[in-house]
Amino acid sequence: MRMIKNIGFLLMIFTISCGQNLDFEEILKNEKHFELKFNPRGDIILDSSLIIKINADSKIIDSLRTWFKNNPDNWDSSISSWATPDISLTGNDFRFLVFKDFVVVGFMDKSGKQNQYTKNTNETEFNFLTETN
16 A cells, blocks of 8 residues: 555656646636737846737737647746746736746636746747747
8 A cells, every 4th residue: 555655656746747738728818918028138128118018819929829839738837036038928917938948937827826837948939029029
């Protein structure tokens, strides 16, 4: 019996360490508007001209949905606070932060709990965000 418990515990650890699968359609479904913000490297500029308002039915959000659809798995839970990203896309209950080698997504789940996950990526995967700038 003890061996079965140990095996169950190891399977649970293995499952957690493999990363989470996220349902981004569910995460984004209540968002109507977003703010896209660009932060030049090396400088933190709070110039409002670097903020673009985007509707949920825009081409940018369609491209982001496609990226999420192609990347639903291997997200790692994170409780860290992050420095200023190169690009941020925020809604009411959603934030997407793009750094050089990874992204951070934060959102409120159905139960009202805040969640945050990270995924290793290459910043060039998000050129569709900068094409509007």
